[in-house]
Each structure stands twice: as C-alpha cells, then as structure tokens.
Amino acid sequence: MVAMQTTPQQITSQSLLNKLILIITFCACSMPTHYLHAQNAKLIGKVFSSQNSEPLEDVNVYVKNYNIGSATDLNGQFSINNLPLGNLELGKFSLLGYRDTTLLISIDNSLMDLGKILLDPEVLHFEEIKVEVHSDLDPTSSLSSFSISGKKMQENMKGSIAQTLQNEMGIAIQSMGQGQHDLY
Incomplete structure (x- = not known):
C-alpha cells in the first residue's frame, strides 16, 4: 500500500479552487432571473x-x-x-x-x-400632389395625370402617401422597388 502525502502547496491550490467554485456558485444563484430569461x-x-x-x-x-x-x-x-x-x-x-x-x-x-x-396631428405643408405617367414606361397605353389638393390629402391621410392615393378613383399602386425622383 502506497501512502500519498500532500504538500502545503497542494493544499493551498485545492483550497483556492474550492473557494473559486463557491464564489461562482454564489454569483450564479444570486443573479436576477430576468438575466436568465x-x-x-x-x-x-x-x-x-x-x-x-x-x-x-x-x-x-x-x-x-x-x-x-x-x-x-x-x-x-x-x-x-x-x-x-x-x-x-x-x-x-x-x-x-x-x-x-x-x-x-x-x-x-x-x-x-x-x-x-x-x-397629435401634424400639419403637412404641401399644396398638391401630382401623379403623372411617363410615356417611356408603356407607349401602348393611354397617358393620364392626376392631381389632389393638400387639404384633401390631409383629410384622407393613411400610413403613407401611396396608401392614401390608393383609395382615389383611377389610381392603382404597384411597387417594383425603390422609386426615382427629380430634385428641383
């Protein structure tokens, strides 16, 4: 039978390891549950x-x-x-x-x-919105334009200008990606 002897250095290492495990366990148990969920x-x-x-x-x-x-x-x-x-x-x-x-x-x-x-309502300041068809998009169809007053737009405002215009007679909205605009 072989007897194992422990050195003071081994005892100190084991003691430090036990203390570290105890501290980690204490911190994990005392952490508020909303961090876990x-x-x-x-x-x-x-x-x-x-x-x-x-x-x-x-x-x-x-x-x-x-x-x-x-x-x-x-x-x-x-x-x-x-x-x-x-x-x-x-x-x-x-x-x-x-x-x-x-x-x-x-x-x-x-x-x-x-x-x-x-x-709270916020007044939008514009006189009118004009919707026009570009002839280069579909030359076989008839062209038209549409105008709506700023006051009527304000009264019928939906989530976006496209949603608001969608309910107007003669307007069909179709999105095919980002729109293009000209700055004046």
Whole structure:
C-alpha cells in the first residue's frame, strides 16, 4: 500500500479552487432571473388620434436597439412579443400626418399593457400632389395625370402617401422597388 502525502502547496491550490467554485456558485444563484430569461415579455397597447379619439391604423411601433416592431391594426391595437424585461425605449410611434412620439418604459412582468396612447396631428405643408405617367414606361397605353389638393390629402391621410392615393378613383399602386425622383 502506497501512502500519498500532500504538500502545503497542494493544499493551498485545492483550497483556492474550492473557494473559486463557491464564489461562482454564489454569483450564479444570486443573479436576477430576468438575466436568465432575457426575452420573455409582451407589450400591448392602443393608439388613437388626440384630435378626435379615433383609433389609428398602420402606426409604426418600433423598439429602439432591438430591431423589433409592429404596426397597429384597424382598431389601433398593437402587440410586440419577445422583449427583454427592464427599461426600454420605444423608438417611436410614427404615422404620416401625426407627430412622432417616443416613450421610455420599464417592463417588469411578462405582459405590459401601455393602454391608450394619443398621437397629435401634424400639419403637412404641401399644396398638391401630382401623379403623372411617363410615356417611356408603356407607349401602348393611354397617358393620364392626376392631381389632389393638400387639404384633401390631409383629410384622407393613411400610413403613407401611396396608401392614401390608393383609395382615389383611377389610381392603382404597384411597387417594383425603390422609386426615382427629380430634385428641383
């Protein structure tokens, strides 16, 4: 039988290793659970016009620094899933014809209801919008032009100018990538 003897240096190394394991275990157990479950909250709310309390459709809701967002439905409701607990900056609530709104919120449970959010109308300053067909696009079809007043645009404003014009008689919107424009 061989007897093993431990040296003072081995005892010190073993003691340091045991202390290190104890410290790591203590830190892991005392860490708040929201760090372990980083993305588990849901954010909901409703967006309305402050002018007439009507629900706003197609409002963009964006969470800054997380590249996640949503858009409101016909009733002004939105929902964003898989958010981390803690302080968040909602990058903005934005809709053409309304002033962008930013909120700082603190999510401390799995469901956060922001309730009713009001957006203030913002006057867009333009006299009219002209939509014209370019003859080089399709020479076999008849050409036409269309004009709408700034006042009518403001009254019928949707999420974008294209969405607003889409409901006008004789206008069909088709997107084929980035548009081109001339600066005057």
